[in-house]
Amino acid sequence: MPHHILKDHDHNQCISSALRSAEDICLQRGIKLTQIRRQVLEIIWQGHQPSTAYDILDCLSQQQNKKVAPPTVYRALDFLLDNGLIHRLESMNAYIGCDAPTTPHQSCFLICSHCRSVAELHDMPIYAALAEEVRQEGFKAKGIMIEVKGVCADCVEQGQSA
Amino acid sequence: MPHHILKDHDHNQCISSALRSAEDICLQRGIKLTQIRRQVLEIIWQGHQPSTAYDILDCLSQQQNKKVAPPTVYRALDFLLDNGLIHRLESMNAYIGCDAPTTPHQSCFLICSHCRSVAELHDMPIYAALAEEVRQEGFKAKGIMIEVKGVCADCVEQGQSA
DNA sequence: TATAGTAGGTTACTATATAACATTTTGTGA
DNA sequence: TCACAAAATGTTATATAGTAACCTACTATA
Ligand SMILES: [Zn+2]
Ligand SMILES: [Zn+2]
Ligand SMILES: [Zn+2]
Ligand SMILES: [Zn+2]
Numbered sequence: 240m241p242h243h244i245l246k247d248h249d250h251n252q253c254i255s256s257a258l259r260s261a262e263d264i265c266l267q268r269g270i271k272l273t274q275i276r277r278q279v280l281e282i283i284w285q286g287h288q289p290s291t292a293y294d295i296l297d298c299l300s301q302q303q304n305k306k307v308a309p310p311t312v313y314r315a316l317d318f319l320l321d322n323g324l325i326h327r328l329e330s331m332n333a334y335i336g337c338d339a340p341t342t343p344h345q346s347c348f349l350i351c352s353h354c355r356s357v358a359e360l361h362d363m364p365i366y367a368a369l370a371e372e373v374r375q376e377g378f379k380a381k382g383i384m385i386e387v388k389g390v391c392a393d394c395v396e397q398g399q400s401a
Numbered sequence: 402m403p404h405h406i407l408k409d410h411d412h413n414q415c416i417s418s419a420l421r422s423a424e425d426i427c428l429q430r431g432i433k434l435t436q437i438r439r440q441v442l443e444i445i446w447q448g449h450q451p452s453t454a455y456d457i458l459d460c461l462s463q464q465q466n467k468k469v470a471p472p473t474v475y476r477a478l479d480f481l482l483d484n485g486l487i488h489r490l491e492s493m494n495a496y497i498g499c500d501a502p503t504t505p506h507q508s509c510f511l512i513c514s515h516c517r518s519v520a521e522l523h524d525m526p527i528y529a530a531l532a533e534e535v536r537q538e539g540f541k542a543k544g545i546m547i548e549v550k551g552v553c554a555d556c557v558e559q560g561q562s563a
Numbered sequence: 564t565a566t567a568g569t570a571g572g573t574t575a576c577t578a579t580a581t582a583a584c585a586t587t588t589t590g591t592g593a
Numbered sequence: 594t595c596a597c598a599a600a601a602t603g604t605t606a607t608a609t610a611g612t613a614a615c616c617t618a619c620t621a622t623a
Contacts, residue, residue: 307572392540396539
């Protein structure tokens with residue numbers, strides 16, 4: 240992992256804040272952040288890079304010191320997705336923590352192909368514009384996915400181009 | 402397949418025009434539209450719904466009257482993708498014919514969850530705006546994916562909502 | 564404490580995609 | 594027209610992603 244991903248920010252802060260938000264949300268909604276769900280969320284928040292379901296599976300198996308089966312992970316992922324605690328990156332079959340789970344929002348993801356970090360942009364002006372253009376086509380949108388692949392600012396600065 | 406997908410348009414026209422474009426492009430670029438590539442393209446153009454790689458695999462196996470293996474299909478798909486003759490829908494692991502392969506463009510896909518038809522919108526104004534917003538983040542974009550799930554105009558008209 | 568609802572375990576399977584290496588076909592220059 | 598290299602395809606095996614179905618255990622609450 241390139242160093243800049245952790246520079247200029249206390250990532251333990253990211254993790255604990257994500258877990259705190261999750262607890263608040265679950266309390267508010269009367270749903271349960273069970274041990275497994277919490278563990279999966281914590282694993283996903285190990286970095287600002289996305290995790291695949293099988294990465295999580297391996298990690299969870301290690302933590303539990305026994306083989307965990309896919310459904311266990313997928314159920315936890317479904318729960319976290321349903322409650323907006325994580326997002327799924329369609330173009331990479333991977334999952335990433337949401338950095339604003341308490342406020343409803345539409346996201347655009349910037350995926351760096353060098354350091355694999357993912358940045359989540361919220362409610363960009365173009366979202367409304369896109370929704371409107373789509374509406375004018377007579378299309379009734381239920382979900383909009385925007386994912387941008389490229390090179391992040393830090394990697395560009397370091398002369399990366401892939 | 403709901404009827405409206407074929408109404409008001411001669412789909413044989415779509416197919417033959419797609420094949421003709423592909424031939425032109427290959428001629429121009431000095432690359433080859435081999436039998437397999439042509440067959441795969443034709444299979445993909447059987448409708449305005451996306452095909453999965455394994456749909457294509459089955460179809461191709463039938464046509465060739467012998468088992469075709471996955472790499473055969475994936476190689477053809479890679480060729481067609483590289484040359485802009487088809488697009489990949491990331492959110493459904495599926496492939497669809499490009500309706501304007503001769504002109505470079507950025508696309509936005511409207512995916513109907515009722516009739517499964519996919520419409521390709523080109524170079525919408527928001528594209529430039531999005532590119533600019535992303536650029537302002539210092540991010541160097543290489544590829545933008547926009548996919549919208551919802552219900553198409555025809556299905557809405559027929560009272561569908563899923 | 565019955566009992567309904569929710570969460571998790573287990574097994575088996577389906578779906579999507581690629582690696583690695585062999586063979587065939589095609590184009591090109593000697 | 595033969596030799597050779599490049600491109601395309603065949604073949605086998607495997608990696609990765611996700612789900613169905615059924616069972617067990619826990620939890621709330623009447
Ligand atoms: Zn962080
Ligand atoms: Zn978010
Ligand atoms: Zn058509
Ligand atoms: Zn196109």
